[in-house]
Each structure stands twice: as structure tokens, then as C-alpha cells.
Amino acid sequence: xxxxxxxxxxxxxxxxxxxxxxxxxxxxxxxxxxxxxxxxxxxxxxxxxxxxxxxxxxxxxxxxxxxxxxxxxxxxxxxxxxxxxxxxxxxxxxxxxxxxxxxxxxxxxxxxxxxxxxxxxxxxxxxxxxxxxxxxxxxxxxxxxxxxxxxxxxxxxxxxxxxxxxxxxxxxxxxxxxxxxxxxxxxxxxxxxxxxxxxxxxxxxxxxxxxxxxxxxxxxxxxxxxxxxxxxxxxxxxxxxxxxxxxxxxxxxxxxxxxxxxxxxxxxxxxxxxxxxxxxxxxxxxxx
Amino acid sequence: xxxxxxxxxxxxxxxxxxxxxxxxxxxxxxxxxxxxxxxxxxxxxxxxxxxxxxxxxxxxxxxxxxxxxxxxxxxxxxxxxxxxxxxxxxxxxxxxxxxxxxxxxxxxxxxxxxxxxxxxxxxxxxxxxxxxxxxxxxxxxxxxxxxxxxxxxxxxxxxxxxxxxxxxxxxxxxxxxxxxxxxxxxxxxxxxxxxxxxxxxxxxxxxxxxxxxxxxxxxxxxxxxxxxxxxxxxxxxxxxxxxxxxxxxxxxxxxxxxxxxxxxxxxxxxxxxxxxxxxxxxxxxxxxxxxxxxxxxxxxxxxxxxxxxxxxxxxxxxxxxxxxxxxxxxxxxxxxxxxxxxxxxxxxxxxxxxxxxxxxxxxxxxxxxxxxxxxxxxxxxxxxxxxxxxxxxxxxxxxxxxxxxxxxxxxxxxxxxxxxxxxxxxxxxxxxxxxxxxxxxxxxxxxxxxxxxxxxxxxxxxxxxxxxxxxxxxxxxxxxxxxxxxxxxxxxxxxxxxxxxxxxxxxxxxxxxxxxxxxxxxxxxxxxxxxxxxxxxxxxxxxxxxxxxxxxxxxxxxxxxxxxxxxxxxxxxxx
Numbered sequence: 130x131x132x133x134x135x136x137x138x139x140x141x142x143x144x145x146x147x148x149x150x151x152x153x154x155x156x157x158x159x160x161x162x163x164x165x166x167x168x169x170x171x172x173x174x175x176x177x178x179x180x181x182x183x184x185x186x187x188x189x190x191x192x193x194x195x196x197x198x199x200x201x202x203x204x205x206x207x208x209x210x211x212x213x214x215x216x217x218x219x220x221x222x223x224x225x226x227x228x229x230x231x232x233x234x235x236x237x238x239x240x241x242x243x244x245x246x247x248x249x250x251x252x253x254x255x256x257x258x259x260x261x262x263x264x265x266x267x268x269x270x271x272x273x274x275x276x277x278x279x280x281x282x283x284x285x286x287x288x289x290x291x292x293x294x295x296x297x298x299x300x301x302x303x304x305x306x307x308x309x310x311x312x313x314x315x316x317x318x319x320x321x322x323x324x325x326x327x328x329x330x331x332x333x334x335x336x337x338x339x340x341x342x343x344x345x346x347x348x349x350x351x352x353x354x355x356x357x358x359x360x361x362x363x364x365x366x367x368x369x370x371x372x373x374x375x376x377x378x379x380x381x382x383x384x385x386x387x388x389x390x391x392x393x394x395x396x397x398x399x400x401x402x403x404x405x406x407x408x409x410x411x412x413x414x415x416x417x
Numbered sequence: 418x419x420x421x422x423x424x425x426x427x428x429x430x431x432x433x434x435x436x437x438x439x440x441x442x443x444x445x446x447x448x449x450x451x452x453x454x455x456x457x458x459x460x461x462x463x464x465x466x467x468x469x470x471x472x473x474x475x476x477x478x479x480x481x482x483x484x485x486x487x488x489x490x491x492x493x494x495x496x497x498x499x500x501x502x503x504x505x506x507x508x509x510x511x512x513x514x515x516x517x518x519x520x521x522x523x524x525x526x527x528x529x530x531x532x533x534x535x536x537x538x539x540x541x542x543x544x545x546x547x548x549x550x551x552x553x554x555x556x557x558x559x560x561x562x563x564x565x566x567x568x569x570x571x572x573x574x575x576x577x578x579x580x581x582x583x584x585x586x587x588x589x590x591x592x593x594x595x596x597x598x599x600x601x602x603x604x605x606x607x608x609x610x611x612x613x614x615x616x617x618x619x620x621x622x623x624x625x626x627x628x629x630x631x632x633x634x635x636x637x638x639x640x641x642x643x644x645x646x647x648x649x650x651x652x653x654x655x656x657x658x659x660x661x662x663x664x665x666x667x668x669x670x671x672x673x674x675x676x677x678x679x680x681x682x683x684x685x686x687x688x689x690x691x692x693x694x695x696x697x698x699x700x701x702x703x704x705x706x707x708x709x710x711x712x713x714x715x716x717x718x719x720x721x722x723x724x725x726x727x728x729x730x731x732x733x734x735x736x737x738x739x740x741x742x743x744x745x746x747x748x749x750x751x752x753x754x755x756x757x758x759x760x761x762x763x764x765x766x767x768x769x770x771x772x773x774x775x776x777x778x779x780x781x782x783x784x785x786x787x788x789x790x791x792x793x794x795x796x797x798x799x800x801x802x803x804x805x806x807x808x809x810x811x812x813x814x815x816x817x818x819x820x821x822x823x824x825x826x827x828x829x830x831x832x833x834x835x836x837x838x839x840x841x842x843x844x845x846x847x848x849x850x851x852x853x854x855x856x857x858x859x860x861x862x863x864x865x866x867x868x869x870x871x872x873x874x875x876x877x878x879x880x881x882x883x884x885x886x887x888x889x890x891x892x893x894x895x896x897x898x899x900x901x902x903x904x905x906x907x908x909x910x911x912x913x914x915x916x917x918x919x920x921x922x923x924x925x926x927x928x929x930x931x932x933x934x935x936x937x938x939x940x941x942x943x944x945x946x947x948x949x950x951x952x953x954x955x956x957x958x959x960x961x962x963x964x965x966x967x968x969x970x971x972x973x974x975x976x977x978x979x980x981x982x983x984x985x986x987x988x989x990x991x992x
Contacts, residue, residue: 140853172834174674185842185853190834192677193844194670195700201667205674206834208632208658213835234663391653398679398833400656402629402798408654409793412623416613
């Protein structure tokens with residue numbers, strides 16, 4: 130059986146020392162190992178940005194695509210091979226800026242993949258421009274006088290769009306993050322784990338300390354019921370999105386693939402590609 | 418008796434023009450006639466003039482006729498807009514309801530179409546009344562519609578079937594009493610052979626199904642949507658899935674994901690969607706992920722002419738995406754070829770591990786026409802250099818799989834995620850043999866060369882098809898649906914004693930420079946016929962080094978397909 134080591138490769142990430150993404154990488158590796166997955170059974174599909182490099186830093190199948198399109202790519206992989214564990218990953222710019230459209234529709238479509246976003250409220254790889262999750266007033270290269278746009282709250286949008294599994298983690302709390310990733314992968318449907326993953330180089334506001342002080346850990350809230358959607362939304366609004374843990378979960382939803390007419394248990398990739406002569410003949414009759 | 422005849426039905430969009438034309442065409446196709454139909458319609462659902470022009474003949478023509486012999490008009494506007502193309506002495510059948518008038522050069526037959534339909538049960542049956550009247554003119558028995566009527570209405574009960582048949586019969590009788598059964602318009606009997614009647618889009622869908630395509634993410638767009646709608650109906654039988662995505666960017670990247678995952682995946686779009694897919698087409702080229710994209714061209718630029726004919730995406734398809742990738746562009750010309758091209762497209766995509774763009778145009782995609790019987794034997798599935806776990810034979814789970822191995826022909830072994838021993842990384846960033854990012858200069862050059870080498874010097878079989886005369890005075894080059902109008906113009910020109918050749922291009926990338934140069938080398942003049950303003954194919958010829966001293970273009974970009982007479986007259990003028 131594969132261990133955490135088997136999910137590591139010899140590549141040194143090009144992240145800055147102290148980057149929150151290291152913890153996300155480690156958490157994914159720990160979660161996969163503890164779930165008994167084998168490296169070849171996993172495909173990580175990532176977008177562009179610092180965090181997008183993560184698909185190359187886990188020893189599994191990995192696909193590093195174009196900016197903002199990790200989700201449609203990952204959904205395509207899962208449609209082709211439902212036996213694979215498919216993880217999509219990227220940053221706040223990739224997922225909630227250029228890729229927000231796909232995010233809302235991936236939520237709505239509910240294909241069984243796990244989306245892990247590393248949210249650092251900044252564009253890091255392009256060297257410090259504000260992101261869609263940067264707060265109002267936030268100063269960055271592109272907002273020298275302070276951000277005059279409002280921040281987007283990913284969890285709020287996800288819940289509004291009808292997500293069935295919604296969690297939020299923090300790079301400093303690896304144990305919680307590992308648990309959330311495991312739950313997300315096990316969840317039968319689209320799961321979002323948004324991770325506060327500080328950028329130590331370009332974001333001097335949303336630091337590790339900032340999150341330690343401002344984030345409410347729902348694991349420690351007695352009686353918090355993650356199946357109560359209205360309460361989940363209330364919690365997100367009350368904390369302005371700064372809460373961690375399992376925020377919402379609905380196990381009654383049926384994932385997309387299970388609803389496709391005529392869809393087989395066997396993954397598409399294993400189906401015989403040759404068309405049955407009788408199916409072809411019947412198809413021709415429609416044009417006779 | 419006639420060997421061919423052109424019939425047209427016109428009315429307001431949404432009042433049964435399409436179903437009338439369809440019933441007429443299907444019935445005649447089943448009699449063994451060759452049928453070619455072209456719909457004129459607008460980007461709206463109800464209202465506005467639309468018409469369906471159907472050519473019926475004893476031999477195959479793949480273009481609308483220049484003229485109309487019989488015009489069936491549901492309103493005065495249909496007469497006003499179309500009577501100009503009705504031959505002198507031609508027949509106009511019009512509904513008494515709107516007190517029709519027509520110029521003197523035609524013979525107007527006023528039939529109480531709506532009134533008869535109402536007497537038979539419902540005004541909705543006016544199409545049957547008018548079909549009956551049409552059969553009378555053509556000297557055909559009204560029974561030719563009974564099979565189609567039966568199929569169309571049997572689930573609504575025998576009474577409805579009988580009423581429709583009665584409506585057709587009464588239309589026929591009324592026309593006969595008016596003296597509409599003119600032997601001058603009677604069609605010679607056909608061979609009775611059963612052939613198919615389909616549009617290019619139907620054939621593309623069926624071809625994809627036969628080629629093993631099982632995942633199609635797509636976004637609706639005219640004139641492409643029929644392909645996804647067809648596969649939505651068919652895929653449940655074979656375990657496949659069509660996903661209607663949020664946009665064409667998602668469609669293209671989802672197709673790439675599905676292809677990377679191991680499925681044969683395609684998407685289908687038109688110009689605006691092709692523009693949105695461009696970045697991802699580059700991803701497919703860079704990651705060597707085999708995907709098939711169908712582009713059903715319509716009038717551009719921007720929203721352009723969404724429901725009209727044009728062939729102006731060629732340069733975008735060939736040169737689109739930033740950076741440089743190997744790519745294949747195929748240009749089928751007929752429904753038969755739309756069917757077989759899909760099998761080749763998927764085989765090429767997997768063999769060369771690159772995007773393949775199959776380009777039709779609106780006329781080919783939407784014109785329903787007689788199609789020779791299709792056979793599964795014409796589709797062979799070849800997945801290229803795809804490695805299985807056994808073939809890799811790896812025991813070390815950490816052993817590197819060289820997904821982008823530098824090989825002589827540039828084609829590297831491919832393995833699907835889920836395969837033991839095949840772990841590798843894929844990225845749109847420049848990468849080394851193991852797929853990991855690598856920006857060093859030697860690696861960059863080696864990898865760029867490797868990718869481009871895959872298609873260097875390749876000419877796909879059947880890229881150039883030549884018919885007509887050797888040592889022709891004029892060689893006419895065509896792409897896509899223009900095949901029909903060119904072939905017909907050539908037939909007339911050769912009947913005039915002129916030496917003419919027709920060269921049809923079935924692939925534009927890799928550009929068949931050698932074959933095309935050879936095909937035109939003995940011709941005095943070359944004419945490139947294309948539905949665009951700037952002469953894209955003509956420019957491609959010079960870009961790709963096809964040499965000839967006298968090349969000119971015939972371009973039409975008013976949204977209408979070429980009529981055979983337009984090409985005929987132009988070529989005549991070149992002598």
C-alpha cells in the first residue's frame with residue numbers, strides 16, 4: 130500500500146520559503162496515503178499561478194493546463210474515467226477571477242471531483258496585483274490608492290450556487306486540512322475546500338497571524354450543524370467568509386455522472402469503441 | 418419529361434415551411450430521386466420570410482439550381498421575394514387566402530389551401546394540401562407522401578393520418594381540376610433505389626459515433642448545434658455523454674481533459690466559438706493531447722451572419738492560437754465525407770497527438786441532401802502509440818515514463834492516467850521528456866522541433882481530388898460545399914467544348930503543396946472559388962509555396978452559396 134512517501138517526488142517547488150502552498154501539498158499527500166490511494170489512481174488537474182504548479186509536486190498523474198480552466202479540464206478527466214480520484218487545484222485568481230464562470234457551473238453540474246483552492250488574496254506569480262478576494266481598501270501594485278472593488282467571498286458564492294460539500298481550511302492547521310481533503314474526496318459530488326494559504330512575499334496584510342486572529346474554527350463551535358444550509362450561509366455572512374472547517378454538507382444530492390442517461394458503471398475509457406452493427410443500422414434508418 | 422426540377426416553398430418562419438420542404442424532399446428521395454435542399458432562414462424563431470429550395474434530379478447535384486420551376490407560396494411576400502428566380506412559364510401555387518398576385522412571366526395557380534385544410538380537420542394541414550398540389554404538377558402520384566405521413570403522424574392516431582392523407586389528395590385533385598398537371602413539368606421516373614437523406618451535421622454526428630467518440634462537451638451555436646443534439650440522442654446507447662458547457666472555453670478544455678483521460682472526445686462549434694477555443698487549442702498542441710474540433714463556418718466576423726453561408730475561418734483555424742503547434746485541418750465536401758472524415762480525424766489526432774479541426778460550412782452542415790449508403794467498414798479505429806500497463810512492464814512505481822520522449826518522427830508514447838507504471842506530468846509550460854517544466858534553451862529547441870516534426874513533410878492521403886480535363890485551360894479550385902456548384906459549372910463548360918478541371922481540397926493542413934502543385938501544373942489558369950472576401954485559400958496557396966503563374970479568385974461573401982451559373986459565367990468570361 131502506498132505511503133505518504135510514494136506521493137512525493139524529487140521536484141523542489143518554486144514556491145517562496147514559508148508559502149502556504151507547502152502545507153496544502155503535504156496535506157494532499159497525507160490525505161491520499163491515509164485513504165489508501167495509489168499514485169496512479171490519482172489525477173491532479175491544476176490551473177495557472179504559483180498554486181497551479183501543485184500538480185507537478187505530487188507524485189501522481191498531473192495536468193497543468195491553461196489559466197482559469199482547471200475545472201472544466203478536471204471534469205473532462207472524471208467523465209472519461211470515473212475510477213480516477215480527480216482533484217482540481219489552483220489559486221483565487223485562477224478559480225474566482227478568470228475561472229469564476231466555470232466554478233459556478235462546476236458547482237451546479239456536481240461532477241464528483243474535489244476542488245482545492247489556495248486563496249492568498251493576491252496575484253503572486255505576476256508579482257503582487259490585487260485579486261478578486263482582496264479586501265476593499267487593499268493596497269497592491271494595481272491598487273496603489275487602495276482597492277475600490279469589493280472582495281468576493283468564495284464560500285458564499287459556492288453555497289449560493291448550490292454546492293453539496295463546502296469546507297475551508299488554513300495552511301497552519303494541517304491536521305484539519307488533511308481531514309477536510311479526505312472528506313471532500315470521499316464526498317460523492319463536487320467538493321470545494323478553499324484554503325487560506327498566505328503569500329509571504331506580496332501580501333503583508335493577510336498573513337498567518339491575520340488568519341490566526343480573524344478566522345473562526347467551526348470545529349470548535351459546539352453544536353455547529355453542517356447540514357443546515359441557512360445556518361451555514363448565516364455563518365459565512367457573520368464571519369465575512371473567515372471561518373474554517375466543514376461549513377456545509379448535503380449527502381442527498383446525486384452526482385452528475387450517476388444521472389447521465391445510459392451511462393455505464395464501467396468508465397468510458399474502458400468501453401469498446403467499435404460501434405455495434407445493429408446500432409449503426411438503426412441509426413441509418415432514421416435517414417432512409 | 419424533366420430530368421431535374423427545382424421546387425421552392427416560402428412563408429413566414431415557424432408556419433411549417435421547413436416541415437413542408439422536408440416531407441417533400443424525403444418522399445422524393447424514397448422514390449430514388451436525388452434531392453438537394455437548402456434552407457433560407459433568419460436568426461429568429463417566429464416570423465420573417467423563410468424558404469426551402471429543393472432540387473430534384475435523376476443524377477446527383479450538390480447545389481441549388483439557378484432557377485425555380487415551381488414556387489409554393491404561403492404568403493404574398495414569398496411570391497414577391499422569390500418570383501424573380503422562377504423561370505418564364507414556371508408555376509406559382511399560392512393560397513387563395515391572401516389574394517395572391519404574380520407577374521405575367523409565371524403561371525399562377527390559386528388554390529384554397531387553408532380552406533381545404535380546414536375542411537379536412539385543421540388549417541395546420543395546409544402543408545399537405547400544398548404537397549398534394551405539387552405532386553400533381555410533377556406528374557407524381559399523391560401516394561408518394563403516404564409513407565412519410567404515416568411515420569410522422571401515426572402516434573397521433575389513425576384519424577390524423579387519414580386527415581393528412583385526405584388533405585394531400587384534395588390538394589392534388591384541386592390542382593388537377595385547375596389544369597395544373599402539365600406534362601412539361603412532369604418528372605421522369607427515378608430508379609427507386611433507396612438512399613439516405615441527411616445533412617452534413619447528421620453525418621458528422623454519425624461519423625463521430627462510429628469513430629468511437631464518447632464524450633462531447635459543447636456550447637450551442639448555429640449552425641453547429643445539430644451535432645450535439647444528435648449525439649445527445651445517440652450516446653445513451655453506447656455509454657457516452659454530451660455536456661452542454663457554460664461556454665466554448667469550457668467545452669474545449671473539458672474535451673482536452675476527457676481526451677487526456679483516455680476518451681475519444683470532440684467538440685463542435687462555429688466561428689465565434691472557435692475564437693474562444695483558441696488558447697485551449699494551443700494547450701492541446703503543447704500537451705500533445707488528441708482532440709477533434711468541428712467548425713461549422715458561418716458568416717463572420719463577430720456575430721456576423723449567423724444563419725448564412727461563408728468560408729472565412731480558414732486562416733483562423735490554420736494560424737490561430739498564439740505560439741506554434743502542429744495541427745491538422747480537414748475540409749470535407751459532402752455528407753458521405755463528413756461521415757468518413759470523423760474516423761480519420763480521430764485516428765490522425767491520436768496518431769499525431771495534436772488537435773484536428775474538421776471544417777464544414779453552413780451550406781454543407783445544414784443542406785439536407787441525398788447521400789449514398791454509409792458503411793461501418795469505412796471507419797477503422799487506430800489509437801496510435803498508446804501504451805498499456807503490460808507494454809510498459811514497469812515494476813518501479815516511481816520510474817519515470819517519458820511521455821514526451823524525443824523520437825525520430827516526433828511521436829512519443831502516450832499512456833492514460835490510471836495506468837500503473839505510466840506516471841508522468843503534463844503541462845502547457847515548455848517541458849522535458851518526462852513532462853516536467855524545463856525552460857532551458859536546448860530543451861526548448863528540441864521539444865519545439867519534436868512537436869513540429871510530427872507533421873513535417875506529411876501530406877494526408879486524399880487531400881487533393883482532381884476531376885475533369887488534363888491540360889485544362891482553367892482549373893477551378895474549391896473547398897467544402899462549393900464542390901457541387903463547381904462540378905455543375907464544369908459540366909456545362911465542358912459541354913460547351915471547353916477544357917476545365919475541378920480540384921477539390923479535402924485538407925488544408927498539412928497543406929498539400931506537392932499534390933496541389935502537381936494537379937494544377939498543366940492548367941493554363943487557376944481560379945480559386947471561395948465564400949469569403951479576401952481569398953483565404955488563394956493566399957494559403959502562395960503562403961505554402963504552390964507555384965503557378967496565373968491564379969485568380971472568385972469570391973462571394975453576401976451570405977449566399979454560389980449558384981452554378983455564377984461560376985459558369987465567370988469562367989466563361991476568363992476565356
